[in-house]
Amino acid sequence: MIEDTIVGRDLGTITFPIDRSKLMELSRSFFDTDPTWHDPEAAAAQGFAEVPTPPTVTTLVDHWRAGGALETAASIGADLNRLLHGEASWELLVPVHLGDVLTTRGSITDVTRREGKRGGTMTMVTIQTEFVNQRGELAARRTDVLIETGA
Incomplete structure (x- = not known):
């Protein structure tokens, strides 16, 4: 009680x-496979200075x-x-x-x-x-x- x-x-x-692996797992839990959420190079290609997090x-x-x-x-x-x-x-x-x-x-x-x-x-x-x-x-x-x- x-x-x-x-x-x-x-x-x-x-x-x-x-860390990167946990961000990848988190993005996959939202069914989002965009590497921007866990890959610094992909984030930079999208114009982000750093990897964004939800x-x-x-x-x-x-x-x-x-x-x-x-x-x-x-x-x-x-x-x-x-x-x-x-x-x-x-x-x-x-x-x-x-x-x-x-x-x-x-x-x-x-x-x-x-x-x-x-x-x-x-x-x-x-x-x-x-x-x-x-x-x-x-x-x-x-x-x-x-x-x-x-x-």
Whole structure:
């Protein structure tokens, strides 16, 4: 059971590189085979000074997290059998490029409850993660809402 007392909990830091192979995998997950998304020469031929990255590049952090994407949910006491990812939003502050190294810091910023339309109480947990690049710049802020459905 998710307790209200987790608000303010620090979820730790993770440092990970934005590397070419992961950008290729990410672009393929969108069914986009354009090499501009992972090849510096192809990006330059398209007029880009550096390889561009989509806002969702921050999801790569979950490949570096011990236990993967579900680790955070398990660590806050969520019932993984009743868990939904309700929302993700990004605030992009500086571009993220191939070769950058990002360090994250995540925390629980809110826990709310409401009655579900099909019965039971839903618990919504808001997680905010900041991504700082190797130059110390805040590159992005991602907000996720996890939903534990009613029993």
